Structures are given as C-alpha cells and as structure tokens.
Amino acid sequence: MPIDMFTTRVMTKAVNRMFKPKMFLRDFFFGKSERHESEKIDIDKYTGGRAPAIYSNPHGNGNTVEKKSFSTSTFIAPYINEEMPTTAVDIEDRSLGEDIYSKADTPAKRLRKQLATDMETLNDRIDRAEEVQAATALQTGIVTVSGKDVDYTIDWGIPASHKIVLAGGDLWSAPTTADPMSTFRLLFDAVKNDSGKIPKDFFLGSDALNYLLRIDEFKELLDIKNISVGQIAPGKLTEKFLQYIGTLKYPNINLWEYSDIYEDPNSGIITPYVETNKVFCVGQGANLMSHYGAIKDLDALEKLNTWKVKRFAKSYKTNRPDARWVNVKASPLMAIHDELAVAVATVA
Numbered sequence: 001m002p003i004d005m006f007t008t009r010v011m012t013k014a015v016n017r018m019f020k021p022k023m024f025l026r027d028f029f030f031g032k033s034e035r036h037e038s039e040k041i042d043i044d045k046y047t048g049g050r051a052p053a054i055y056s057n058p059h060g061n062g063n064t065v066e067k068k069s070f071s072t073s074t075f076i077a078p079y080i081n082e083e084m085p086t087t088a089v090d091i092e093d094r095s096l097g098e099d100i101y102s103k104a105d106t107p108a109k110r111l112r113k114q115l116a117t118d119m120e121t122l123n124d125r126i127d128r129a130e131e132v133q134a135a136t137a138l139q140t141g142i143v144t145v146s147g148k149d150v151d152y153t154i155d156w157g158i159p160a161s162h163k164i165v166l167a168g169g170d171l172w173s174a175p176t177t178a179d180p181m182s183t184f185r186l187l188f189d190a191v192k193n194d195s196g197k198i199p200k201d202f203f204l205g206s207d208a209l210n211y212l213l214r215i216d217e218f219k220e221l222l223d224i225k226n227i228s229v230g231q232i233a234p235g236k237l238t239e240k241f242l243q244y245i246g247t248l249k250y251p252n253i254n255l256w257e258y259s260d261i262y263e264d265p266n267s268g269i270i271t272p273y274v275e276t277n278k279v280f281c282v283g284q285g286a287n288l289m290s291h292y293g294a295i296k297d298l299d300a301l302e303k304l305n306t307w308k309v310k311r312f313a314k315s316y317k318t319n320r321p322d323a324r325w326v327n328v329k330a331s332p333l334m335a336i337h338d339e340l341a342v343a344v345a346t347v348a
Contacts, residue, residue, distance in 0.1 A: 023131040030290040035308040077293030077333040085323035122328040156336040164345040172211035195340040197283025207276035222246040277348040286341035293331035
C-alpha cells in the first residue's frame with residue numbers, strides 16, 4: 001500500500017527527522033530536553049547549602065540539619081503556529097532549480113517537492129526562533145514573547161549582580177583605562193561563588209572582541225595556541241560560526257566568538273545572536289533545559305494520541321482559496337533552572 005505523504009503521521013515524522021541546521025546556543029546550552037502535555041510548565045529550583053558539618057560531643061545528641069527547600073514557578077511555553085500555501089499557479093511552471101532543457105517534472109511531482117520545501121522553510125524558522133530565545137535568555141535573563149495576538153515576558157531571575165554594565169573609562173572601548181581582566185574576574189567569581197559551578201568558556205560579541213584586541217596589555221596575557229579543556233569538546237571547534245580566540249590563565253578560561261546572525265522579524269535588520277557589546281558565561285554543569293509544551297491540535301491527538309511532540313506538521317486542502325497548505329507547530333521554552341550559574345557583562 002503506497003504511503004500518502006500528506007498524512008499527519010508521515011509529515012510529523014518527517015519534520016522531526018528533518019536535518020536541522022546547527023543552532024549552537026540552543027544545542028550546546030539547552031541540549032537536554034523534556035516534552036509536556038500542557039502549555040504550562042513547572043520549573044523547580046533548588047539551592048543547596050554550603051555549610052560544612054559541625055563537630056559535636058560523641059556522647060550527646062546529633063546535630064539536626066534542616067532540609068533545603070525548593071521553589072516551583074510556572075511558565076507558559078511560547079507557541080508557534082505557521083503555515084504556507086501552495087496554489088496551482090505555484091506549480092504550473094518550472095520550479096526553482098529545475099533544468100529547463102530536461103524533461104520537466106509533472107505538476108504532481110512539483111507539488112510534492114514544494115510541500116517538502118515549505119516544510120523545511122517552516123522548520124528552519126522554528127530553529128531560528130529557538131536560537132533567538134536561547135540567546136536572549138542567556139544575555140538578559142528575560143524572554144519577550146511577542147507576536148500574533150500574544151504579548152508577555154518570561155523572567156528567569158538572573159540577579160542584578162550577575163548583569164554587569166561598564167561605564168566611562170571602564171568600557172573596553174577606552175583602551176588606556178579599561179581593565180578587561182577585572183571584568184572576566186567579576187563574571188567568573190559571580191558564577192563560582194553563587195552557584196558553586198565553574199565557568200570555563202566565555203562568549204564575546206563582535207564589538208567586545210574588537211575592542212579587547214586593541215588593548216595591548218591584554219593581548220600579552222592571551223594564549224592563542226593552547227586551548228584549555230572546558231565545556232566545549234574538540235569537535236565543537238568545527239562549528240561554522242564559532243571561533244576560538246584564546247585562553248587566559250587567571251582566571252583559567254577560554255574565549256570564543258559566536259558570530260551567527262538572523263533577520264529580526266519586526267525590523268528586518270540582520271542581527272547577531274550574541275549582542276555585539278556583550279560577554280557572557282555559564283557555569284559547567286548548570287541546569288539549563290529545552291522544554292516543549294503541548295501542541296494544541298486535535299489532529300495531533302487523534303493521529304498521534306499525544307500532544308507531547310517537539311514539532312507537529314500537517315497538510316490540508318482548502319477550496320476558497322484553492323490551495324494545499326503546510327502547517328508546522330511547536331511550543332519551545334529554553335529554560336534556565338540555575339539562574340545563578342549565568343553571568344553577563346555589557347562592555348562597550
């Protein structure tokens with residue numbers, strides 16, 4: 001029995017298996033994921049103690065240690081629901097890339113190709129939305145969910161002491177007075193002291209890097225030959241937009257530039273995922289996760305018996321207008337469970 005490529009089950013399997021472009025921030029920091037049957041996602045936060053055990057008389061009663069409590073906050077996962085139509089006009093002529101000198105594809109074959117192209121386009125848009133969400137969460141601690149009939153914010157609670165803003169002569173754009181080593185140390189200590197986790201890899205925006213390399217005293221401290229073992233495995237060095245800058249010995253950290261870009265959906269301006277004037281770090285082993293809320297679609301429930309899917313795709317036909325539609329849905333939430341393990345500085 002032939003497989004109908006327009007069925008919900010086939011399309012959903014295809015969109016979840018489709019090759020995805022590498023989204024470094026999402027995949028590296030939020031690689032662990034969980035799916036949910038609800039749009040509301042509960043995030044538990046636990047703060048462990050650092051007090052050592054105390055000495056006591058062997059003949060007396062034991063010292064009672066109070067249990068550390070945890071807090072639970074509920075967040076609504078942002079929802080993405082996008083679709084693209086294909087009409088008879090779209091498939092009656094030669095498709096993109098089709099050789100005009102060879103035997104042309106049939107309209108039916110063009111329709112199948114167009115369906116796959118549209119599904120890939122929608123999938124890529126969701127990838128970029130997830131990367132933007134990851135980047136914003138890491139650099140501001142706040143995610144603004146604004147779009148079609150939706151407008152709210154998610155605050156992951158990164159404390160003000162972990163959001164350093166330089167001014168005046170401390171800015172890295174002032175090469176004779178700037179002290180970037182002090183900035184790195186402040187970020188390093190904020191994460192280490194408050195979370196108990198050690199940040200090993202620091203990520204710089206393009207302006208921050210350019211100003212940093214103009215400071216002669218700093219360049220003398222930068223080891224550009226020997227990478228120190230950190231969170232990023234050697235294989236990550238092949239990441240297309242990730243560039244190793246060098247290693248510092250005190251604090252012992254690696255510096256990176258991540259230069260991938262996207263088109264801002266509101267302004268149309270090409271924008272870097274890592275803000276040009278920012279530096280941020282995350283402690284090794286920090287609890288960051290990608291959560292996926294329920295897909296509110298009856299077809300998902302009827303065909304897959306669940307709403308717990310990362311992405312859901314389907315196709316349907318309308319008569320007025322006469323079109324075949326491709327629809328892809330997702331509900332991603334890039335969550336910072338361990339807000340004390342993230343620190344960021346505005347340096348230029």
